[in-house]
Amino acid sequence: MRLPEIGSDFWIDPGEDLTPSGGISLEQYRLGGSDTVLLSTGRSAIALVLEERDRPAAGRSRKALVPPYTCESVLQPFLERGYELQAYPVSEELQTTPAELEEAIGKARPDVVLVHGYFGFDSLKGCGTVIRSHAGEGITFVEDVTQTLFSGHVRLPADHYVGSLRKWAGMPDGGFAVRRTGFFSYRPEVCDETLSRMKLAACYAKYEYLYHGRGDKQAFLDMYAAAEEHLDAADRCYRISPASEAILARLDAKRLSDRRRENYRVLFEELKDVPGLHSVTGEPDPDTVPLYFPMYVEDRRALQLKLREERIYAPVIWPRPEHLPAICREADDLYEHILCIPIDQRYDAQDMERVIGVIKKGS
Ligand SMILES: Cc1ncc(COP(=O)(O)O)c(C=O)c1O
Structure with a gap:
């Protein structure tokens, strides 16, 4: 069936099997590390990584180098923890060269560097050498792989990988944090059931509207908006929902x-x-x-x-x-x-x- 509209929020077919899947592995995304935490959002994954870094010494210096073209929710966990931010350069084609990253690190002298590729493309070609050259200097390198999750390029040798899973398919929530070495000292055990319920209801309502002409468009738009507002207001980390795990495990x-x-x-x-x-x-x-x-x-x-x-x-x-x-x-x-x-x-x-x-x- 050809759909009357293109774009906007993902829907979910109410017939989709959401029975628990027995867990998911991030190995298929080439994100093997020594420890993984599955979370409800990408921003909570960044928050978790920063929390782990900052906790041992409350007065630690907090300077971060971040992408100049990015999402508010990437910066939010840094700002909430009082980080001072500087940005590295990016070209009109969304590329950053190793020399540019190196120079930005030299100028900013950051404690944390968060980088990310754009739209699935290899936007940081060769930047692995820059990260390796700073090994042992106490800088925490984080690669946000949200937008490059399914691409086959070599991952950067970052200390942590973080990402949001929910940008790629219809699912109520989904994010993760990976440590390349060592273990996370905290992992949330409960999921945000309210978020999961609100999101599923919105996704099903959109499906009914598109495929069966039932219901009202404004009603499901309001449902999505209410779910996002609920998510924005979260003041703690949640585990990924069982429904999202099931959807991810069966994703083609x-x-x-x-x-x-x-x-x-x-x-x-x-x-x-x-x-x-x-x-x-x-x-x-x-x-x-x-x-x-x-x-x-x-x-x-x-x-x-x-x-x-x-x-x-x-x-x-x-x-x-x-x-x-x-x-x-x-x-x-x-x-x-x-x-x-x-x-x-x-x-x-x-x-x-x-x-x-x-x-x-x-x-
Ligand atoms: C690169 C990147 N990382 C993280 C996030 C935050 O993900 P979430 O909305 O799941 O918190 C976004 C959101 O758009 C993003 O674009």
């Missing part, structure tokens, strides 16, 4: 990867010559599993509205976070111009052709 990673690659390729090929926009991340290598198709768009607002009129919901995934430190001109520009086209496993090439038709209409 090959189908997810193939669909995303194909959808990205169709958009990349057919939008090449459209005036006023271009692909930010370029042609993917075979190891890339893209999260979205990010475009640099001169008049982003106009294109987003044009797509919305045709029920295609293209998100601005990261509005500029309120508390960013000084950042490079390139990152500033990215906040103003990036628009993301959903390319996930819910859609196929025919859906992408519909998106292309709308973008090209009148351009």
Whole structure:
């Protein structure tokens, strides 16, 4: 069945089997470490890592180097713990070179460095050597692999990996923290049952609306918003919900990867010559599993509205976070111009052709 709309929140088929799966392993994401904690969100994974670092000595210096183009919820755990933030540079193509990272570390003299790749691409090529060269200096390196979870590039030799799982498929919650060596001294035992219940109800309501024309669109949008508000208000770490574990254990990673690659390729090929926009991340290598198709768009607002009129919901995934430190001109520009086209496993090439038709209409 061809769906009337493209994008926005994932739904869940009420027929999907959510019986407990016997646990999940992060090995398939090449995140083998000596200890893993599964959590409800990516931000709580960052909080857990910072908590472990800060706890032994309350007065420890708190300076962190972070990506200049990122999500508010990545910065929030640092700000809540009183970290002073500085950002490393990024290019218009979302790349950071080893020399740039090295220089930023030299200038900031950070206690914690959090880096992340973008949209599934290898945005930090060669930066592993920089991390290795600072071994033994007491800097905690964290790689946030949220956006590169399914890609096959070599992971950086960070001390910790963190991520949000819930960006890739319909699930009530999901995040994780991995230690490459040693063990976490704390792991939450309870999940946020209220969050899980609220999210599942919203995901089922959207499914009913899309597949059976039942219910009211505003009602399920309100349900998603209420669940996110509940999540934003959390003041502690929770374990991942059993429903998310079950969904992840049964997730078809090959189908997810193939669909995303194909959808990205169709958009990349057919939008090449459209005036006023271009692909930010370029042609993917075979190891890339893209999260979205990010475009640099001169008049982003106009294109987003044009797509919305045709029920295609293209998100601005990261509005500029309120508390960013000084950042490079390139990152500033990215906040103003990036628009993301959903390319996930819910859609196929025919859906992408519909998106292309709308973008090209009148351009
Ligand atoms: C790179 C990255 N890390 C972490 C997060 C936070 O994840 P969560 O919303 O699960 O807390 C996000 C959110 O968008 C993100 O983009």
